[in-house]
Each structure stands twice: as C-alpha cells, then as structure tokens.
Amino acid sequence: MADRTVDDTGQGGLRATGIVKRYAGVPALAGVDLTVRPGEVVGLVGHNGAGKSTLLKCLSGAVRPDEGTIEVDGVPLALTGPAAALAAGISTVYQELSLLPNLTVTQNVFLGDEIRRFGQLSRDRMRRAARELVERFDVQVDVDRRLGDYPVATRQLLEIAIATQRGSRFLLLDEPTTSLEGEQVVRLLDTVGELARTTGIGVLLVDHKLDELYQVADTVVALVDGRVRIAGSARTVDRADVVRAIAGEEAAVHLLQEGRADEGTPTDPAGAPGHVPAPSAASDRPDGTVALQVDHLATAALRDVSLSARPGRVLGLYGLIGSGRTELLRALVGLDTVQGGTVRLDGREFRPRNPAQAARAGLVYLTEERKTDGIVPGLDSATNVVLPILHRFSRLGLLDKRALGRTATEYMDLLHVRGNRAAPVVSLSGGNQQKVLLARALAQRPRVLLLDEPTKGVDIGVKSEIHRLLKDLAHRQGMTVVVVSSEEEEILDVADDVVTFSSGRCDGRTRPAAELSVVDLRQAAWDAA
Numbered sequence: 001m002a003d004r005t006v007d008d009t010g011q012g013g014l015r016a017t018g019i020v021k022r023y024a025g026v027p028a029l030a031g032v033d034l035t036v037r038p039g040e041v042v043g044l045v046g047h048n049g050a051g052k053s054t055l056l057k058c059l060s061g062a063v064r065p066d067e068g069t070i071e072v073d074g075v076p077l078a079l080t081g082p083a084a085a086l087a088a089g090i091s092t093v094y095q096e097l098s099l100l101p102n103l104t105v106t107q108n109v110f111l112g113d114e115i116r117r118f119g120q121l122s123r124d125r126m127r128r129a130a131r132e133l134v135e136r137f138d139v140q141v142d143v144d145r146r147l148g149d150y151p152v153a154t155r156q157l158l159e160i161a162i163a164t165q166r167g168s169r170f171l172l173l174d175e176p177t178t179s180l181e182g183e184q185v186v187r188l189l190d191t192v193g194e195l196a197r198t199t200g201i202g203v204l205l206v207d208h209k210l211d212e213l214y215q216v217a218d219t220v221v222a223l224v225d226g227r228v229r230i231a232g233s234a235r236t237v238d239r240a241d242v243v244r245a246i247a248g249e250e251a252a253v254h255l256l257q258e259g260r261a262d263e264g265t266p267t268d269p270a271g272a273p274g275h276v277p278a279p280s281a282a283s284d285r286p287d288g289t290v291a292l293q294v295d296h297l298a299t300a301a302l303r304d305v306s307l308s309a310r311p312g313r314v315l316g317l318y319g320l321i322g323s324g325r326t327e328l329l330r331a332l333v334g335l336d337t338v339q340g341g342t343v344r345l346d347g348r349e350f351r352p353r354n355p356a357q358a359a360r361a362g363l364v365y366l367t368e369e370r371k372t373d374g375i376v377p378g379l380d381s382a383t384n385v386v387l388p389i390l391h392r393f394s395r396l397g398l399l400d401k402r403a404l405g406r407t408a409t410e411y412m413d414l415l416h417v418r419g420n421r422a423a424p425v426v427s428l429s430g431g432n433q434q435k436v437l438l439a440r441a442l443a444q445r446p447r448v449l450l451l452d453e454p455t456k457g458v459d460i461g462v463k464s465e466i467h468r469l470l471k472d473l474a475h476r477q478g479m480t481v482v483v484v485s486s487e488e489e490e491i492l493d494v495a496d497d498v499v500t501f502s503s504g505r506c507d508g509r510t511r512p513a514a515e516l517s518v519v520d521l522r523q524a525a526w527d528a529a
C-alpha cells in the first residue's frame with residue numbers, strides 16, 4: 001500500500017455528495033458521499049446489489065442521479081452523459097471491454113480521437129505514440145497486430161493505459177481483475193498503484209476480493225444497501241469489519257474463523273451450521289463408479305484430454321487461461337465439435353450435439369459468459385431459472401404457473417438472489433444475475449454439473465455459500481460436480497480432486513486438493529506447460 005497522506009480539508013478531487021438513485025421508487029443509492037483525491041486509490045466494496053456499479057455509472061455520466069451533486073475540484077459538474085464525464089477528466093473501464101478486437105492496437109489507441117489529437121491522420125505518429133504508451137505500461141504487444149490476437153488480460157491493461165492518455169484525471173475501474181489469473185492480477189494492481197503514485201490520477205476501484213483491494217487501496221469504502229457503511233484509511237479500517245458489513249454477522253463468523261476472509265473462500269469449519277462432511281465412503285465407492293469418462297478428446301482447441309469424474313466428488317480443472325479447461329466443458333455439451341476421442345456417461349458412450357441434448361442426458365453446463373451465452377435479458381428472474389425445464393410444468397398444454405413459480409423461488413432462495421425478481425433479469429446487479437444462472441443450472445437437477453467460474457462477480461459471503469452448496473450437492477446428494485476456476489484458492493476450497501490442463505492437454509492424473517497448496521497448483525500448471 002502506498003504511504004500517502006490524504007488532505008481531508010481540501011476541495012481537490014472528484015467529490016460526490018448525497019447521491020440518490022432510485023429504480024422504480026426503490027433506492028439503489030440512498031445518499032452516498034464519496035471523494036477520490038488526486039493520486040489516491042479508493043477501494044469500493046459491497047455485497048451484490050449494494051450499489052457499486054450504480055455509483056460508478058453516476059460518476060461516469062451513464063446514469064443520472066435523482067439527487068446529489070458531483071464536483072471536480074469544487075466545481076459542480078452537469079454529467080449529462082459519458083462524453084461530459086470524459087470531458088471532465090473521468091474515464092471508466094467496465095468489465096465488458098470496449099475496445100474493438102478487429103482493429104490493430106494502434107487503431108484502438110486512437111479510436112475516435114485521431115482528428116482531435118493530430119489534426120490529420122499520421123500513421124507513423126500514431127504508431128510511435130501507441131508504442132510509447134504500451135511501453136510505458138509495459139503491455140507486451142505489437143502495435144500493428146489485431147487486438148483480438150491478445151488475451152483478455154492484455155486487453156484489460158491496454159484499456160486502462162488508453163483511458164489514462166485521454167487527459168483523464170480520474171479512473172473508475174469496475175472489477176478489473178475478474179478475468180485475470182495469478183500473475184496478471186498482481187501486474188494489473190501494481191500498474192494501478194503506480195499510475196496513481198506517479199501521475200496523480202485518482203482511482204476508484206471496485207473489487208470483491210479484499211486481499212486485492214487492500215494491496216492497492218489507500219482508502220476503503222464499504223457500501224451496504226446503497227449507503228456508505230465504512231470509509232477510512234486502508235491502514236486503519238479493519239478487514240474483519242468490512243467482512244461483517246458485506247457478508248453479515250453470521251457468515252462473517254465462518255469466514256473470519258477460517259482466516260480466509262481475504263479470499264472469501266473458507267474451508268468448512270467443523271461443527272459449524274451448514275457444515276458439509278467430507279466425501280463419505282458411499283461416495284467414494286469401491287467399485288470406482290465413474291459418471292463422466294473422457295478419453296483422448298480432441299477438438300479444434302483440445303489435443304488430447306483424458307479425465308474421469310466420479311459421483312459424490314467435486315473435480316477441479318486447473319490450468320492457465322486458454323489451457324483447455326473451458327474448451328473441454330464446451331465440447332462436452334456440443335458447443336465445440338469433437339474431432340476425436342470418446343465421452344462416456346455412466347459407462348455409455350455419449351456424443352455431444354448441443355446443450356439441450358446434453359442436459360437431457362444429465363450434463364448441465366453453466367457458462368462463464370452470462371451476458372453472451374446465458375441470461376435472457378428481457379425475461380424476469382423466475383422465468384430465466386425455469387426456462388430449460390418448462391416442459392415439466394406443462395399439463396394438457398397448460399402451464400402450471402404456480403408450481404413453476406414455487407420451483408423458481410425455491411432455487412433463488414437457495415442462492416439468496418437479491419433484487420426485484422419480477423423485473424427483467426438485467427435490472428439485477430451483476431452478482432445476482434450470476435446467482436440466477438446457477439439457480440437455473442441446479443433446477444435442471446443434473447447428474448453431472450459443469451461450472452465455469454461459478455462465483456465470478458459474487459460477493460465474499462455468497463461465494464462461500466456457493467462453495468458449501470456445491471460440496472453439499474456432491475457429498476450428500478451424490479452429484480458429480482466439475483469446476484473450472486482461475487482462482488487457485490477457489491479450486492482448493494471447493495474441489496476434492498484436481499486435474500491440470502496445459503496447451504489443450506490433460507493426462508487425467510488426479511491429485512487430492514487437500515494435499516495441494518496454491519504454489520503447488522501454479523507449479524503443476526507451469527510444469528505441464
């Protein structure tokens with residue numbers, strides 16, 4: 001953490017006062033005060049639906065608050081739209097990246113900005129300037145190559161770099177590390193900290209992971225139900241208080257007992273309520289029952305993948321991004337074409353054709369990309385949950401809406417979906433949309449549940465609940481659960497066994513998660529690479 005003192009009396013910086021934003025009369029923000037000073041990193045946390053994104057949208061001009069003022073250096077701003085915020089020096093980098101993959105790095109750097117900065121297009125000057133920018137931020141790219149050739153982590157760094165060169169004085173970052181892994185996270189956070197220190201840019205960083213937040217933030221602000229519950233120097237604000245504010249007193253006890261509040265991924269405290277026992281002898285069947293058996297599977301992205309997953313256990317798939325984990329799940333439900341090898345379900349050969357066919361066979365996949373692959377935005381949450389199983393509620397051509405509603409409610413309660421469930425699902429906060437998708441996957445009562453980054457964007461309290469739930473489904477109900485996660489802590493917390501992927505290969509060698517550390521996992525991924 002940077003050692004800077006903050007001038008509490010000065011008017012400098014980006015200051016929001018008394019911000020209120022209501023949706024259909026319900027306050028998402030109920031009077032928020034927040035200041036980001038030059039050179040300061042403010043870390044913003046809160047439970048799913050607390051109002052973090054709404055606050056960012058108010059500051060970036062995307063949403064107009066119902067009440068309150070926003071000012072820079074004491075001068076009130078009329079944020080009539082994103083352009084007005086940009087003109088006032090406020091840049092925002094959202095989770096969904098806005099750069100264009102089909103253009104080159106240079107073209108992206110100067111997107112929409114060519115004429116203003118250069119009077120006329122000068123390719124050489126633009127390339128030189130783009131090169132200087134990427135070097136300054138140590139982004140390893142060739143400025144003449146298509147941006148789409150580079151991984152998400154690189155694009156994320158580039159997006160931040162670009163935001164800073166548009167005369168930005170304030171940078172708003174919405175969960176910038178969600179799609180990154182290990183080293184990339186460290187690098188991004190380092191870059192953000194250094195940027196604030198060396199250029200005096202003020203940063204507002206939204207992040208669910210407290211260890212990341214405390215690494216870089218000078219000031220920590222916790223939002224609860226649209227109000228600031230905690231605000232203060234990261235040196236003095238107690239993490240335990242932040243965990244309690246976000247997760248609630250009861251859940252916080254488990255998180256804190258385990259000393260894992262940083263990641264929000266506790267292992268099960270023995271004897272605690274909701275405790276899930278270790279896999280029983282019944283689930284560890286001597287006959288070696290295998291629910292899912294994959295042998296030498298090949299697709300456009302996979303070269304040779306073999307593994308087996310057993311009922312009553314959670315199998316973690318670990319590897320670097322692009323190593324083949326997601327691609328395996330896609331192939332198993334027919335989203336990618338299988339070119340070679342076999343898949344067996346309960347001993348019988350299964351040829352994946354499409355997700356609906358896979359689901360009928362008992363294989364349900366929760367995608368990582370809820371925006372593109374998962375949610376039906378215009379429908380309410382309940383309908384989103386029961387969409388794949390509507391046929392179960394149909395009798396003589398009539399839909400039993402009450403039974404349907406009961407089932408949807410049951411699964412949404414199980415996952416603590418917060419927000420207006422009768423409204424279109426897109427009006428729920430990001431974390432709550434993720435919970436709706438997980439509820440939908442569970443409502444299908446799969447025998448084999450395939451999950452890609454199941455807790456992406458969910459808050460620390462809910463994350464630990466989801467982990468407990470998945471272990472419960474496997475250990476008590478005999479489900480076969482397969483989890484892909486880029487977070488080592490998540491894999492170690494939720495999985496019983498781990499297999500490692502590298503360059504589209506997996507040799508199927510399982511290792512008990514209990515015997516592994518974060519370092520072991522990273523080492524295994526590198527060794528396999």
Ligand SMILES: Nc1ncnc2c1ncn2[C@@H]1O[C@H](COP(=O)(O)OP(=O)(O)OP(=O)(O)O)[C@@H](O)[C@H]1O
Nearest residue numbers: 023028048049050051052053054427428429430431
């Ligand atoms: N366009 C909208 N229409 C209706 N309600 C909305 C809309 N946008 C947000 N909300 C509601 O405002 C509240 C705050 O949502 P917001 O997205 O700001 O939360 P968040 O803290 O960013 O959550 P998360 O951690 O899940 O991303 C939620 O109850 C959400 O359902």
